[in-house]
Amino acid sequence: MNAKSSILDKSQEELEEYCIKNGFKKYNAEQVMRWIYSCRLFDFSKMSDISKSLRKNLDENFNVVLPEIVDTKYETDENGSSKKYLIKFSDEETIESVLINYKNRKTLCLSSQIGCRMGCAYCETSSLGFTRNLTSGEIISQILTVEKDANFRITNIVFMGMGEPLDNIEEVEKSLNIISNDRFIGVAPRKITVSTCGMLNILKELNFDEYRYKIAVSLNASDNKTRSMIMPINKKFPIEDLAALINSKKPSIHNKTTLEYVLIKGLNDGIEDAKKLIKMFSPTNVKFNLIPLNKEQDSAYLKNFERPEDTAVNSFKLKLANAGFTVTIRFSKAVSINGGCGQLKAKTINF
């Protein structure tokens, strides 16, 4: 007997094809997917508007197995809470997902890969190296698993967990088709952000200018020398080419590209850096999200980097803001549980 495969890995088109090939109707695929993603019913035998023969067929060939929550860590303050999940897939590989529940937003920070191969010097995930891509079903299963635990629906999605989403773009896009479809999981495209280290080739392929989802680019430096030092991807796609693509996007108030900028003491946090950014970009095209470096005290990987003082962070912000840019400072949620940006390293997790 063949091993059952995860139905979560099937796109709507693939399931339609499967249904037709096996003598069922094309529309059956959508019915099944609505049961799974909208009603959260994972038992084929209970899908009451579907023929007994299809239910039996599905049961013989597919399963819906959610990954296991191995551990969680929870942090709360007066404005909300964060919960970090250590999630294990059937091959024993683990990732982390972080649920950030502040005000009316319930944001889930998703991982797209086990480890990462981008090698950014300030990011703990890079210290793990790369193991494998997540499948679309594994990406979606993070939402289903966390929602089941939290008992509410996620309102916003950010691909800012482990991995580089554009380095696994096929599976990420496949998952997004189901996540953003209002008949299925139904998180609107404008509430979904894909964060990238700047894989220019893929950004171009995605038709950056008209991409349905929000894009955030991790810039993290104002010149090639510094950027190449901390982000190897910059050697392939230099900052001026990245800036040219970002600046070529038609300006729109509601959909400016977010530039994420991790501030590292003495490296990229000077007023000279801010001045170069002001020259390179326009307030009509981009907004800045400054992230003071998150670092565990005893991190070996980040040993050469320090978080700047708050005064330096504020001066940097002011310089950009005075030039007309929208600037926010992301004092990462979940830092005390090592669930802040760049702190996710599931394998060596020290809960």
Ligand code: SAH
């Ligand atoms: N690979 C993607 C998404 C994962 S990182 C990317 O590079 O964008 C998500 C965000 O966390 C990025 O903006 C990244 O620059 C930031 N980040 C990584 N390490 C960090 C750290 N130690 N402190 C603060 N932010 C960090």
